[in-house]
Amino acid sequence: MDRRQGGRPRDPDKDDAVRETVRQMLATEGYQGTTIPAVARAAGIGAPTIYRRWPTRAAMVESAIADRPWPAALAERSEFQDYLPVVVRAVVEYFADPATRAAMPGLLVEYHREPSQYADLVARTEMPLREAFRTAHAEAVVAGRCAGRPGADALFDTVVGMAVYHGVLRGTADEALIEQILGVVRAASMVDQRKVRER
Numbered sequence: 001m002d003r004r005q006g007g008r009p010r011d012p013d014k015d016d017a018v019r020e021t022v023r024q025m026l027a028t029e030g031y032q033g034t035t036i037p038a039v040a041r042a043a044g045i046g047a048p049t050i051y052r053r054w055p056t057r058a059a060m061v062e063s064a065i066a067d068r069p070w071p072a073a074l075a076e077r078s079e080f081q082d083y084l085p086v087v088v089r090a091v092v093e094y095f096a097d098p099a100t101r102a103a104m105p106g107l108l109v110e111y112h113r114e115p116s117q118y119a120d121l122v123a124r125t126e127m128p129l130r131e132a133f134r135t136a137h138a139e140a141v142v143a144g145r146c147a148g149r150p151g152a153d154a155l156f157d158t159v160v161g162m163a164v165y166h167g168v169l170r171g172t173a174d175e176a177l178i179e180q181i182l183g184v185v186r187a188a189s190m191v192d193q194r195k196v197r198e199r
Contacts, residue, residue, distance in 0.1 A: 015063075017043050018050055022064035027098035031106030034061060058110040058117070065100045066125045074132065080140035081190070087133055088159055088181050095163045096173030104168045130156050137189070146189050155185050 021043040025034040036057055040047040054060035073086050094100060111118035133156050140146035162181050167173035 014045060014049065015053060018045060018053070018060070019064040019067065022061060023099040026061065026064070026102040030102050031061065034102075036060060056110075058107060061103050062107060062117070062121060065097075065103050066121055070129060074129065078136070080136045080146055083133075083136045084185060085178075085182060087129070088163075088178055088185070090129075091159050091163045092167060092173050092178050092181070095167035096171075101168050101171065104164075126160075150188055155189055158185060158188070 018039060021039050022034055025039060025042060029038070034057065036050050036054075037047050039060065040050055050060060054063060071086070071090050074090055078086075095104075111121075130153070134152040137146060137152035137155065141148050159181055162177070162184070163173065166177050
């Protein structure tokens, strides 16, 4: 249980209840309908309690979609060719989630006004996954299974960019998209082992 300076202890169960209510409301009411008073009524929690945790709707919504763990499989060490499909599926499913799809347009407006808020979101959600991707890719490059160029960041940006475009903007995230992204990344990065053996 967290305690803020000079305040009462925070109840993590209430935090989780608010986040779950926000995710449900985003999926049904959209970003505009997911206000702090509406969430408070739906969650059975006083609005002041929510304001003490998250001073703005954007902060509340961001927490609801960002403060979720990535799949446990992403923490397991594996070779890049085995790790890549796990990463792609996790990223596609994240952006295809109805709550994330509904939240992103509104949050992007807020991030345009407050760039530091977006930087904080990236640090909390994207960077741990990006760092793991870099590590797996670097090991594959050293082992001769991946080309060094384009680098890991360019490949990761490709995964995220395609997932956002199809999942958030078009709502067409499915198995076909996962295979399409895998095909693009593999074509750009994988070394043809047959050619290596022929040398």
